[in-house]
Amino acid sequence: MPSAIWSGTIGFGLVSVPVKLVTAVRSKDVRFHQLEEGTGSRVRQRRVSEATGEEVPYEKIVKGYELSPGQYVVVDPEELEAMAPKASRAIEIEDFVELSDIDPLYFENPYYLVPDKSAGKPYQLLVDAMTELQKVAIGHIVLRSKAHLVAIRPLDGALCVETMRYADEVVPVESLDGLPEGEVEPSERELTMARQLIEALSGPFDPEKYHDDYREQVLGLIEKKAAGEEIVSEPVAEEPAKVVDLMAALEASLERAGKGGRAKAPAKKAPAKKAATRKVSAKKVTAKKAAPKKSTRTRRSA
Numbered sequence: 001m002p003s004a005i006w007s008g009t010i011g012f013g014l015v016s017v018p019v020k021l022v023t024a025v026r027s028k029d030v031r032f033h034q035l036e037e038g039t040g041s042r043v044r045q046r047r048v049s050e051a052t053g054e055e056v057p058y059e060k061i062v063k064g065y066e067l068s069p070g071q072y073v074v075v076d077p078e079e080l081e082a083m084a085p086k087a088s089r090a091i092e093i094e095d096f097v098e099l100s101d102i103d104p105l106y107f108e109n110p111y112y113l114v115p116d117k118s119a120g121k122p123y124q125l126l127v128d129a130m131t132e133l134q135k136v137a138i139g140h141i142v143l144r145s146k147a148h149l150v151a152i153r154p155l156d157g158a159l160c161v162e163t164m165r166y167a168d169e170v171v172p173v174e175s176l177d178g179l180p181e182g183e184v185e186p187s188e189r190e191l192t193m194a195r196q197l198i199e200a201l202s203g204p205f206d207p208e209k210y211h212d213d214y215r216e217q218v219l220g221l222i223e224k225k226a227a228g229e230e231i232v233s234e235p236v237a238e239e240p241a242k243v244v245d246l247m248a249a250l251e252a253s254l255e256r257a258g259k260g261g262r263a264k265a266p267a268k269k270a271p272a273k274k275a276a277t278r279k280v281s282a283k284k285v286t287a288k289k290a291a292p293k294k295s296t297r298t299r300r301s302a
Contacts, residue, residue, distance in 0.1 A: 006143060007116065008089035010126065010152070010159075016090075017123050018116035021141075024160060025110055030218045085147040091161075096135040099153060106151075106164045113152065113159040123159070130154045186246075193250040200257035 004020035011017075034043040047056045063080070064072035115123035130137065130153070137152040141161070149164040173179075186194070221231060 004114075005111075006141070008091065008141075010091045010093065010113065010137075010139075012093040012126070012137070015122060015126075017126060018119040019091075019113045019123065019159075020116060021143075021161065022112050022114060024112045028212065028215060030215055030222075084145050085142050087145070088142045091139045091141045091150065091152070093137040093139045093152070095138045096130075096133075097138060099134070099136045102136065102151060102164075103170075105170050108148075108163040108165060111161040111163075113161055127154045127157060127159060190246060190250065193247075193254060197250060197253050197257060200254065 002022040004022055006021035007019070008021075009016040009018050035041065036043055047058070047061065048054065049056050062074050063077070064074050066072050139150055139152065141148050141150050141163075143163075149166060151162045151164055153160050153162075225231060
């Protein structure tokens with residue numbers, strides 16, 4: 001089980017449930033280090049003054065808020081600490097709402113809440129009651145000296161916590177330029193065909209069906225290079241842009257989906273940028289070799 005990053009209580013009314021917060025997801029991004037070509041040595045970032053070109057020691061660096069280009073207001077750490085939210089070991093539930101009332105735009109990062117020792121019964125009580133009523137709890141938590149709005153919901157017998165964005169952090173749709181106006185309203189026939197296509201392509205959500213193909217290809221490339229293979233890429237020819245006839249595209253899509261049946265996933269086209277590889281005589285990779293890793297498909301959290 002992941003290690004706890006916070007421990008405290010959930011409070012609703014006079015009931016308190018001791019809990020621990022653990023991460024619910026883990027990033028699988030492929031991360032690279034910067035190396036010097038030829039030596040394979042790590043390249044380090046330095047904090048350099050624009051005025052002198054000299055490196056600035058950490059203790060000489062202050063925080064500045066930019067009012068306009070080149071003009072800053074310096075804020076002392078003590079001033080920020082005085083306004084920082086007080087560390088709290090409680091999540092006070094303020095409201096219970098419907099999950100359908102919360103747009104996914106407001107969700108940020110997911111966590112799990114697990115009960116502390118001897119807190120299984122009140123924890124299960126909260127899970128069961130929220131599941132039966134299909135409610136989501138809204139409250140606040142202080143993590144790493146920052147207050148977060150959170151939504152707590154039951155998920156497969158556990159409590160899932162999502163940190164949330166505040167209302168003024170979400171860009172309103174009304175502020176967007178370029179959205180279609182009334183003069184481009186689709187015809188009834190186009191709308192009917194679009195509905196039919198959506199129905200034909202509809203089905204239950206299966207997270208195991210989807211994979212990060214790019215990440216798997218990158219890991220495969222790294223594995224081959226670590227084994228001493230030289231990778232040769234073929235030049236890529238750009239495809240001309242296609243002019244799409246909306247009605248023709250709808251008709252062709254419906255025909256592919258089948259009459260009234262569940263759509264079959266279209267055959268994958270070869271990506272425009274596909275590297276052809278060939279094995280040649282092994283030679284050392286310039287950068288320091290890492291131990292070969294076996295590329296495996298990983299599960300994604302729902």
